[in-house]
Amino acid sequence: MSATARQWLERIRALPLPDRVRIMNVCGGHERSISMAGLRGTLPPQVELIPGPGCPVCVCPEEDVYHAMQIALQDPEVIVVSFGDMLRVPVNLPLKETRSLEQAKAAGGDVRPVASPTEAVEIARANPGRRVVFFAAGFETTTAPVAAMLAGDPPENLLVLLAGRRTWPAVAMLLESEDRSFDALIAPGHVATVMGPEEWDFVVEQHRLPAAVAGFHPESLLAATYSVLRQLVEGKCFLDNCYPEVARPGGNATARRFLDETMDVIDAGWRGIGTIPASGYGLREHLAARDARRHFPDYGAHDRKRAGLMPKGCDCARVVLGKIYPNQCRIYGSACTPRTPVGPCMVSDEGACRIWWSNGIRTREVA
Numbered sequence: 453m454s455a456t457a458r459q460w461l462e463r464i465r466a467l468p469l470p471d472r473v474r475i476m477n478v479c480g481g482h483e484r485s486i487s488m489a490g491l492r493g494t495l496p497p498q499v500e501l502i503p504g505p506g507c508p509v510c511v512c513p514e515e516d517v518y519h520a521m522q523i524a525l526q527d528p529e530v531i532v533v534s535f536g537d538m539l540r541v542p543v544n545l546p547l548k549e550t551r552s553l554e555q556a557k558a559a560g561g562d563v564r565p566v567a568s569p570t571e572a573v574e575i576a577r578a579n580p581g582r583r584v585v586f587f588a589a590g591f592e593t594t595t596a597p598v599a600a601m602l603a604g605d606p607p608e609n610l611l612v613l614l615a616g617r618r619t620w621p622a623v624a625m626l627l628e629s630e631d632r633s634f635d636a637l638i639a640p641g642h643v644a645t646v647m648g649p650e651e652w653d654f655v656v657e658q659h660r661l662p663a664a665v666a667g668f669h670p671e672s673l674l675a676a677t678y679s680v681l682r683q684l685v686e687g688k689c690f691l692d693n694c695y696p697e698v699a700r701p702g703g704n705a706t707a708r709r710f711l712d713e714t715m716d717v718i719d720a721g722w723r724g725i726g727t728i729p730a731s732g733y734g735l736r737e738h739l740a741a742r743d744a745r746r747h748f749p750d751y752g753a754h755d756r757k758r759a760g761l762m763p764k765g766c767d768c769a770r771v772v773l774g775k776i777y778p779n780q781c782r783i784y785g786s787a788c789t790p791r792t793p794v795g796p797c798m799v800s801d802e803g804a805c806r807i808w809w810s811n812g813i814r815t816r817e818v819a
Contacts, residue, residue: 540552
């Protein structure tokens with residue numbers, strides 16, 4: 453791991469690679485680092501880096517966004533808080549209707565962005581006479597702090613509308629599909645830091661694919677890329693931890709304990725994809741009083757379940773699943789831009805479409 457980025461590139465270029473190798477990354481942070489550093493342009497042409505299901509904002513079910521919007525619109529005494537990216541995620545409604553939390557705020561709802569669960573607690577304490585609903589979407593790295601907040605006995609007026617997701621079941625689903633779109637995996641460093649690198653052993657043990665955990669600087673990403681390419685060339689598959697300074701065996705014991713104490717693992721919906729078994733988190737029964745779903749009607753949110761559907765022309769689901777590149781979406785750069793996002797992948801800083809646009813890819817490529 454002490455090698456420089458240039459040295460890792462030289463090692464990669466020296467490998468006798470096959471005609472085509474597809475490596476999937478499963479982290480929006482990885483995709484952002486890859487794009488910002490221009491790593492795709494430095495690798496041998498037969499190596500493809502494919503962005504996968506690494507954006508929790510992108511996969512948050514439409515009905516959950518709709519539910520949060522309606523809480524803000526229907527009850528003016530409630531304060532709805534959520535991580536900033538969630539405020540701009542559009543719901544598939546006619547343009548004349550309120551289509552996001554940001555628009556719900558403009559329509560009079562008290563909607564506020566927060567950067568952490570701590571801010572949600574502070575808002576609840578500052579408004580003891582009002583209920584505060586924390587719409588908490590995210591993967592393990594975001595859900596663990598929410599769990600810690602719940603374990604810390606926050607103010608009674610703070611409720612949680614939870615949309616937490618687990619990353620590995622989505623990858624397992626892709627590996628079990630008939631049209632698997634990748635040959636090796638770069639596993640997410642932040643998730644491995646919380647849950648432990650060994651959570652990704654199944655990729656090697658059950659599917660015989662090379663895998664490596666990576667950090668977020670070019671050296672770690674290139675080390676992981678070299679590792680999985682060398683595994684392919686030599687026919688030896690194993691899970692390589694290229695982020696050992698942070699991702700350690702067993703993960704973060706405290707974070708995992710908070711998750712176990714406050715949440716159950718449940719089957720969960722992924723926007724545009726459908727239900728993935730054991731891929732979500734739900735509040736445990738002893739926290740029922742904190743569950744916003746038990747306090748507020750869903751205002752028709754159950755009618756918004758759109759498994760497998762996206763707005764007309766939007767291919768976000770295929771981007772998330774690694775079936776196409778972002779700029780191969782039918783409306784990329786035309787109807788869908790960061791100023792006028794149609795699908796969730798163009799909203800979040802962890803969305804592949806937004807990342808590619810921000811790094812200068814502005815025109816659509818025919819798939």
